[in-house]
Amino acid sequence: MIETVLTITNAVGLHARPAALFYKKTREFTSKITIQNLSRPDTKELPVSPFNLLQLGVAQGHEVRLRADGADEQAAIDALAQMVHDKFGEE
Amino acid sequence: MSTHLHGAGGAPGIALGRAVCYQPSAAARTITDETPEAAIARFEAAQAQAIANLNGLGERLRAEGRPNEAAIFEAQAILLEDPFLTDEVARQVREAGSALEDAITATTTQMRVALEALDDAYMRERAADMDALGQALLGALHGSTSALRDLPPGAIIVAPDLAPAETAELRSGTVAGFATAYGGPTGHTAILARALGIPAVVGLGATALTIADGTDLIIDGSNALLIAAPTDTERDTYRQRATGERAAAERRRLAFRDQPGRLADGRAVGIWANIGDPAEAQVAAEHGAEGIGLFRTEFLFFQRTAPPSEDEQYQAYCAALHAMQGRPVVIRTIDIGGDKPVPYIDMPPEANPFLGTRSLRLCMQRPDLFATQLRALLRAATQGDLWIMLPMIATLDDLRWGRAQLTAAVHTLAEAGVPHHADVRLGIMIETPAAAVTADLLAREAGFFSIGTNDLTQYTMAADRGLPDLARRYPHDATAVFRLIALAATAAHTAGIPIGVCGDLAGTPAAAAALAGLGIDELSMSPHDIPKIKEYLQSVTQAQATAAAQAAQQLSYAPG
Numbered sequence: 001m002i003e004t005v006l007t008i009t010n011a012v013g014l015h016a017r018p019a020a021l022f023y024k025k026t027r028e029f030t031s032k033i034t035i036q037n038l039s040r041p042d043t044k045e046l047p048v049s050p051f052n053l054l055q056l057g058v059a060q061g062h063e064v065r066l067r068a069d070g071a072d073e074q075a076a077i078d079a080l081a082q083m084v085h086d087k088f089g090e091e
Numbered sequence: 092m093s094t095h096l097h098g099a100g101g102a103p104g105i106a107l108g109r110a111v112c113y114q115p116s117a118a119a120r121t122i123t124d125e126t127p128e129a130a131i132a133r134f135e136a137a138q139a140q141a142i143a144n145l146n147g148l149g150e151r152l153r154a155e156g157r158p159n160e161a162a163i164f165e166a167q168a169i170l171l172e173d174p175f176l177t178d179e180v181a182r183q184v185r186e187a188g189s190a191l192e193d194a195i196t197a198t199t200t201q202m203r204v205a206l207e208a209l210d211d212a213y214m215r216e217r218a219a220d221m222d223a224l225g226q227a228l229l230g231a232l233h234g235s236t237s238a239l240r241d242l243p244p245g246a247i248i249v250a251p252d253l254a255p256a257e258t259a260e261l262r263s264g265t266v267a268g269f270a271t272a273y274g275g276p277t278g279h280t281a282i283l284a285r286a287l288g289i290p291a292v293v294g295l296g297a298t299a300l301t302i303a304d305g306t307d308l309i310i311d312g313s314n315a316l317l318i319a320a321p322t323d324t325e326r327d328t329y330r331q332r333a334t335g336e337r338a339a340a341e342r343r344r345l346a347f348r349d350q351p352g353r354l355a356d357g358r359a360v361g362i363w364a365n366i367g368d369p370a371e372a373q374v375a376a377e378h379g380a381e382g383i384g385l386f387r388t389e390f391l392f393f394q395r396t397a398p399p400s401e402d403e404q405y406q407a408y409c410a411a412l413h414a415m416q417g418r419p420v421v422i423r424t425i426d427i428g429g430d431k432p433v434p435y436i437d438m439p440p441e442a443n444p445f446l447g448t449r450s451l452r453l454c455m456q457r458p459d460l461f462a463t464q465l466r467a468l469l470r471a472a473t474q475g476d477l478w479i480m481l482p483m484i485a486t487l488d489d490l491r492w493g494r495a496q497l498t499a500a501v502h503t504l505a506e507a508g509v510p511h512h513a514d515v516r517l518g519i520m521i522e523t524p525a526a527a528v529t530a531d532l533l534a535r536e537a538g539f540f541s542i543g544t545n546d547l548t549q550y551t552m553a554a555d556r557g558l559p560d561l562a563r564r565y566p567h568d569a570t571a572v573f574r575l576i577a578l579a580a581t582a583a584h585t586a587g588i589p590i591g592v593c594g595d596l597a598g599t600p601a602a603a604a605a606l607a608g609l610g611i612d613e614l615s616m617s618p619h620d621i622p623k624i625k626e627y628l629q630s631v632t633q634a635q636a637t638a639a640a641q642a643a644q645q646l647s648y649a650p651g
Contacts, residue, residue, distance in 0.1 A: 016162060016166050017162060017165075017166075019166075019169075020165070020166065020169045023169065042210075047174070049173050049174050049175060050166075050169045050170045050172065050173045051170060051173040051175050051176065051202060052173075052175070054170075054206065054217055055205060055206065055209065057209060
C-alpha cells in the first residue's frame with residue numbers, strides 16, 4: 001500500500017468534469033484506490049467513486065490523501081497525481 | 092376493417108399519422124420480478140439505457156452550442172455508474188427482498204439525504220440531483236419523456252394521459268395528434284393540444300392502450316373520434332377534409348389577423364394570446380393577438396436538473412417581446428407546485444398539491460429562484476411592454492411580499508449598474524375565491540388583474556379539473572364563477588386598472604360575449620382560437636353582451 005498527499009489547485013476542485021476524469025482514471029487500474037479530504041476533517045476515507053467525490057466536497061486549495069493498494073499501486077498514484085498537477089487540463 | 096373509438100372530448104382538427112405508444116413514467120408503478128436476479132438484470136438494462144439517454148442528450152446539447160447544459164447531463168450519466176448505487180440497489184433486492192422500483196427510490200433517497208447532511212451549500216444543491224437519478228432510472232424502466240424527443244414526423248401519441256412536464260416536450264412540431272385513454276375535455280392534455288393547434292381525442296378508455304405501435308390512425312378531434320387502421324375510403328375522405336379545414340382556418344386567420352377585437356357596435360375588447368414558450372409568441376402574432384395575456388414561464392424550469400440562469404430567462408423573455416413588436420406581454424412568475432415537481436426544488440409530497448406550497452408560495456420558500464426571475468424580467472422590460480403577473484394571490488400580504496421582492500430586485504440591478512426598467516406594471520392573477528371577494532382591497536395596490544378561470548373554477552367549485560365527470564358537472568361558466576368575476580371586474584373598474592381573463596373561458600364564444608358584457612378589457616386565449624372569437628364578437632352588440640353577462644350570473648344562463 002502506498003499513499004500520497006496532494007493539494008488540489010484547479011478552479012472547480014474535484015467536481016463535475018475533473019471528478020469524472022479522476023474516477024475514470026482510477027478504473028484503469030486494478031489496485032483498490034481510496035481518497036480522504038484532509039481539509040474536511042469530518043469526512044471519511046472512501047473508495048474513489050463519482051458519488052463519494054461529491055460527498056467529499058473537494059474544493060480548490062483542499063488537501064487530499066490518496067491511497068492505492070494492489071499490483072499497480074505505484075502506477076495508479078503516479079497517474080492520478082499527474083492529473084492533479086496538470087489541473088485536469090483546465091485553463 | 093377499421094376500428095372506431097369515441098372519446099370524451101379533444102382538440103379540433105383532423106390528423107392522419109401513425110401510432111407512437113407512450114407509457115408515461117409512473118413512479119408508483121412496480122413490477123413483480125420472478126427472482127432477484129431477474130430484477131437486477133432489469134436494473135442493469137435500465138442503467139445502460141439511462142446512461143445512453145443522458146449522454147445522448149449531452150451530445151445533442153453540445154452540438155447546439157450549450158456546453159454548460161450538456162455537462163449537467165454528462166455528470167448525471169457518470170453518477171449512474173456509481174458503484175454505491177449499483178451495489179446498494181442489488182443489496183436491497185437480494186437481501187431485503189425489495190421490489191426493484193422501491194430499491195431504486197430508496198437508494199437515491201439515501202444518497203440525497205447523505206448530501207443534504209453536509210455542511211456545504213454547493214453540495215446540498217447537488218442533493219436534488221440524486222432524485223433526478225432515480226427518475227432517470229425509473230424512466231428507463233418504464234418509458235420516459237426522453238423518448239418523446241425523437242418522434243418520427245406525423246406521430247400520433249397514444250398514451251394513458253400526459254403530465255404537464257411531459258407535454259412540455261411536445262412543442263417540436265413533429266407531433267400530428269394526441270390520443271389518450273384518460274383525461275377529460277378540460278384536462279391539461281386537451282388544453283395543451285388546443286393551445287398548440289394539434290388535433291386530439293382524450294378519454295378514449297383503456298381500449299386505446301391496446302393499439303399497437305405503428306398502427307395507421309386518424310384523429311377527428313371535433314367529433315372526439317379515433318379511427319384505427321382506417322379503410323382507403325376513410326383515409327381519402329379525411330385527407331380531403333383535413334385539407335379543406337386547413338384552408339378554411341387559414342382564410343379566417345388572414346381575414347381577422349389585422350382587425351382589432353371589438354363588438355358589433357364598436358366597443359374594443361382586446362383579443363390576446365396565452366403562450367407557453369417564446370416560439371408561440373410568433374404564432375400568436377400571426378393569428379392576430381393584440382398582446383400576450385399570459386406567458387407561462389414553467390417551460391424554463393421543467394426537464395432540467397438545475398434552475399435556468401438569469402441570462403437564459405432574459406433571452407426567453409426578450410424573444411417573446413420582440414415577436415410581439417411593442418404590444419403588451421404579461422409574464423407570469425413561477426407557477427410550479429407539487430403536481431408537477433422539478434428535481435432541483437425540494438417539494439415534500441403533499442396530500443393536496445393544489446392547496447399546497449405552490450406557485451408564489453413556493454417562491455416564498457425559494458426567494459433565490461424568484462429574485463433571479465424578477466431580475467431577468469426587469470432587464471427584459473427594456474425591450475418592450477412587459478407586465479409582471481403574480482399567480483396564486485390569496486391576500487394583500489401575498490401581493491405586498493411580491494412587490495417587496497420586486498423592489499429589492501430593482502435595487503440589486505441599480506447597484507450593479509445593469510440596464511433595466513424599474514417602473515414595470517405589477518399585477519395579479521385572480522384565481523382564488525379569496526382574491527375575488529377581496530378584489531376591492533387588492534385593486535388599490537395591483538397594477539392590473541387577470542382572471543385565471545381554470546383554477547378559479549376548480550377552487551370555487553371544490554372540483555378537481557382533472558376529473559372528467561366533475562369537470563362536466565361543475566363547468567367554467569358556473570354561476571358562482573361568473574359572480575366572482577363580476578366582483579373582480581367592478582373592483583378593477585372602480586380602481587381604474589385593466590382587467591383581463593386568461594382562462595379557457597375566454598376562448599369559448601358564448602362566454603367571451605358574457606365576459607365582454609362584464610366590462611372585461613381583454614380576453615386571452617390559445618392563439619388558434621383568436622380568429623374565431625374575433626369573428627364571433629363582431630356579431631354581438633353591447634346590449635346583447637350586457638344581457639349575457641346578467642344571465643350568466645343567474646341560474647337561467649344557458650350557454651350558446
